[in-house]
Amino acid sequence: MDFIDQIKSISQQVSKLREEIETEEATKTAFVMPFIKALGYNVHNPREVCPEFTADVPGVKGEKVDYAIIIDKTPAILIECKWCGRGLENPKHRSQLHRYFHTTTAKFTVLTNGILYRFYTDTEKPNIMDEKPFFEFSILDFSDSTINELKRFSKSRFDPDELGDVAQTLLYTKEIKRLMAEQLVKPSPEFAKFFASQVYPRRVVASVTERFKEITKRSLKEFINERITERLAAAINVEHSRTAVEIQDSETEVFSDNDGLVTTEEKLEAFCIVKAILCKSIDIERIQCKDTKGYLGVNLDGKTHKTICRFRFSPNKKTIGILDLNKKEAKKAISSLNEIYGFAEFIKARAIDIAQIGETQIESIEQ
Structure with a gap:
């Protein structure tokens, strides 16, 4: 079964069972272990996927992370799991991963509830886990592009050096998209002033900037809608032409x-x-x-x-x-x-x- 088919199968499983899963352990068994297996790792081999991996912090004993994926006898990816009925926003969840990241050699950590997977690394400061995930994957809502990024964590593709570079790009791309989404809803004075300065013939004063907030917002929405319409029209024309040729050429x-x-x-x-x-x-x-x-x-x-x-x-x-x-x-x-x-x-x-x-x-x- 192809990777995408395995992920789709897990997605169907999660959709069917999520309301019936009541504990973290059940979440790990029903959702997380199949996900790790789909990435190509042997969940039945503790030398490759080690459950309850010890990640003791100095002065604190008994700290364990739910799973550690071992590559070349070294922990490469740490996975901390939560119950599927709970979100991942609690700061305590990230603080757990911070401690584990600092005390092990793993360069990547994952926080998951079996539905959403958040991937972290140290793009800002060496050996200190970033506050923000560089990549998020939802088992219930994914695209071809997110599948391709997820493949980088599979056993056959895993390359920590390459992933380090990719992580930075993904993190910055994600943040720029977030900023663009915010500007589409409510353009900032700086954003509106940038466009105003390109088209307004006189000095851009505060009143002009305020006026250009609405103009910028409307212009961006119209631009996006026009591009979507163009792409749909192109798709229709291509399919229409193909269908016409098929009809003409067929006996x-x-x-x-x-x-x-x-x-x-x-x-x-x-x-x-x-x-x-x-x-x-x-x-x-x-x-x-x-x-x-x-x-x-x-x-x-x-x-x-x-x-x-x-x-x-x-x-x-x-x-x-x-x-x-x-x-x-x-x-x-x-x-x-x-x-x-x-x-x-x-x-x-x-x-x-x-x-x-x-x-x-x-x-x-x-x-």
């Missing part, structure tokens, strides 16, 4: 049936919009469609029992229908194809549910 029309049913350009565009919405969540090759006299159905793997949504277009009315796992369809009228984007979260949720549940389960639910 039998992909979207036609024996009764002479012809899929309209409008339906194809709706199909492409769904593919654009799902392109980051689902393998694009799995997203297919089947046209009937009643509707155009978008599905996974060409299976009608894996239908994601349905489109019904007539000269006077357009509707989108999204199904649940009990095959109940919620229909909504739309006035233009652009309104499909307003249903993006529902489309994603339906597609991900289908992708995660086995085919046999879907068939049994829908019978």
Whole structure:
């Protein structure tokens, strides 16, 4: 099983069991140990994954960290676990890791509740753990980029020197993103003044800066929205062109049936919009469609029992229908194809549910 598939499997496990887990020990067994195993370490070999690793502080005996990953007979990564029903914000949790980091040779520490994993190192002062994690990974909300960063901690990829450099970059990138997010909501005087000085023809005084706060905020939001729209439009055009070529080159029309049913350009565009919405969540090759006299159905793997949504277009009315796992369809009228984007979260949720549940389960639910 590929690394990404193992992580997805753990994610499903966490989603199902998190409400039933009531202790830290259960969290470690059900969530954390499978996670360590997915990284390629042998959780049954104490010479590689040592539970209750001794990390005594001078003057204090009996200090133990939940797990130490041993590489070349030396602790390389320390992992401190908490119950999955508890957050990681308590300062006491970090102070524990501070002590362990200072008294061992490990260069990386992880604080986790089995759902969120926070990775720390010493980018600011040698041998003193940073206050802020340089990387965070949520088992319930991850992307391709975070998976790629997580792979750096796997047994086959682990390189402490490389990770030290990466940690600094990730930490600074994370902080810059945080600052940008803050500026988008409430631009600071300095931020607004920077832009004002580039475009305002006269001296930028306090009143001008104040005015430019709102102008800057609106400009940034419009810029981001325009870029998103451009990318979606490009994705639609690419998929539309690909579909058109496939139809022209095929001996039998992909979207036609024996009764002479012809899929309209409008339906194809709706199909492409769904593919654009799902392109980051689902393998694009799995997203297919089947046209009937009643509707155009978008599905996974060409299976009608894996239908994601349905489109019904007539000269006077357009509707989108999204199904649940009990095959109940919620229909909504739309006035233009652009309104499909307003249903993006529902489309994603339906597609991900289908992708995660086995085919046999879907068939049994829908019978």
